[in-house]
Amino acid sequence: xxxxxxxxxxxxxxxxxxxxxxxxxxxxxxxxxxxxxxxxxxxxxxxxxxxxxxxxxxxxxxxxxxxxxxxxxxxxxxxxxxxxxxxxxxxxxxxxxxxxxxxxxxxxxxxxxxxxxxxxxxxxxxxxxxxxxxxxxxxxxxxxxxxxxxxxxxxxxxxxxxxxxxxxxxxxxxxxxxxxxxxxxxxxxxxxxxxxxxxxxxxxxxxxxxxxxxxxxxxxxxxxxxxxxxxxxxxxxxxxxxxxxxxxxxxxxxxxxxxxxxxxxxxxxxxxxxxxxxxxxxxxxxxxxxxxxxxxxxxxxxxxxxxxxxxxxxxxxxxxxxxxxxxxxxxxxxxxxxxxxxxxxxxxxxxxxxxxxxxxxxxxxxxxxxxxxxxxxxxxxx
Ligand code: MN
Numbered sequence: 077x078x079x080x081x082x083x084x085x086x087x088x089x090x091x092x093x094x095x096x097x098x099x100x101x102x103x104x105x106x107x108x109x110x111x112x113x114x115x116x117x118x119x120x121x122x123x124x125x126x127x128x129x130x131x132x133x134x135x136x137x138x139x140x141x142x143x144x145x146x147x148x149x150x151x152x153x154x155x156x157x158x159x160x161x162x163x164x165x166x167x168x169x170x171x172x173x174x175x176x177x178x179x180x181x182x183x184x185x186x187x188x189x190x191x192x193x194x195x196x197x198x199x200x201x202x203x204x205x206x207x208x209x210x211x212x213x214x215x216x217x218x219x220x221x222x223x224x225x226x227x228x229x230x231x232x233x234x235x236x237x238x239x240x241x242x243x244x245x246x247x248x249x250x251x252x253x254x255x256x257x258x259x260x261x262x263x264x265x266x267x268x269x270x271x272x273x274x275x276x277x278x279x280x281x282x283x284x285x286x287x288x289x290x291x292x293x294x295x296x297x298x299x300x301x302x303x304x305x306x307x308x309x310x311x312x313x314x315x316x317x318x319x320x321x322x323x324x325x326x327x328x329x330x331x332x333x334x335x336x337x338x339x340x341x342x343x344x345x346x347x348x349x350x351x352x353x354x355x356x357x358x359x360x361x362x363x364x365x366x367x368x369x370x371x372x373x374x375x376x377x378x379x380x381x382x383x384x385x386x387x388x389x390x391x392x393x394x395x396x397x398x399x400x401x402x403x404x405x406x407x408x409x410x411x412x413x414x415x416x417x418x419x420x421x422x423x424x425x426x427x428x429x430x431x432x433x434x435x436x437x438x439x440x441x442x443x444x445x446x447x448x449x450x451x452x453x454x455x456x457x458x
Contacts, residue, residue, distance in 0.1 A: 079169045079170075082171065083173035084110055086174075105124040118143050129149055130151075170191045176199055179199055187211045205300070206437070209304075220347040233303070247295060257378065313374075392435060393433045394434045397445040403420065406424060414457060
């Protein structure tokens with residue numbers, strides 16, 4: 077199988093390359109892309125020998141091109157070059173692990189080029205869900221989720237005869253580092269407090285988002301599009317041990333879940349090998365090591381970003397883009413010490429209230445809404 081990895085230097089990208097390294101007989105890398113991490117891109121290019129390396133930052137692309145002078149690897153620069161990597165003829169699977177809105181158009185071009193899309197980019201479905209679904213309707217269903225919860229839901233649905241048999245989706249949440257805390261306990265939270273996540277090792281933005289439950293909110297909206305399920309059939313359940321990665325309840329009350337140790341390699345690899353499975357030589361789940369697995373309702377009074385996400389998901393349109401963009405801007409300000417921790421959810425609520433929602437948006441409506449929401453958050457701070 078030939079893989080193109082958009083965002084090969086990030087957490088999902090490097091773990092995808094670990095899988096390729098361990099199964100070099102099964103996988104070959106035909107393209108990788110990054111933003112600015114020239115040193116790592118060079119190392120990856122020399123090890124995996126792709127046809128193409130794309131670097132979003134133009135100056136970094138120039139630098140990499142010189143470094144790879146002695147090879148016959150093609151180097152392209154600029155954000156548009158990601159489209160080349162996602163539609164490259166030799167790839168049959170595209171892993172979209174870039175962070176941010178830049179992931180949307182390469183994902184669309186991968187669908188149009190009839191690739192399998194192992195989707196790890198959140199913005200693609202959160203912001204452009206309507207466009208992606210139209211695209212899949214025309215070119216065929218091709219997205220396999222990489223996010224652990226969505227992979228669990230996808231796995232739990234295998235063998236299902238009819239979508240109408242689903243009663244609800246049970247999306248599990250670790251509860252984050254501030255589980256059990258109330259609003260008044262969170263007033264003085266610093267970036268360092270929020271950057272500590274016991275179960276999953278992720279980037280700074282995702283770690284903050286999982287502490288505010290914004291991440292779970294984004295995942296609810298993603299699930300709505302991915303599984304074509306209304307928001308009121310998506311339930312979030314706090315599950316501290318992160319062993320049950322999510323579940324599906326069917327009309328006969330049978331609940332099917334996927335369990336395992338927290339290990340992103342499982343969902344990434346499944347997205348590549350689906351419907352088959354391949355062995356992984358580590359991290360087996362031993363259920364007897366767990367005295368109990370706990371499940372409870374989330375505290376949406378304290379972590380009310382979850383309710384804001386539900387609202388954005390129900391109303392649809394550009395409101396979900398605003399939810400995501402306002403959060404990104406607010407987290408950036410929080411990490412710089414310019415916004416309080418509870419200010420993150422407040423900023424999202426503010427930007428959503430300011431926004432005139434556009435139903436069934438075009439890509440340009442989506443980019444405008446994204447920009448507008450960020451500006452609303454920056455302006456409000458002053
Ligand atoms: Mn997740």
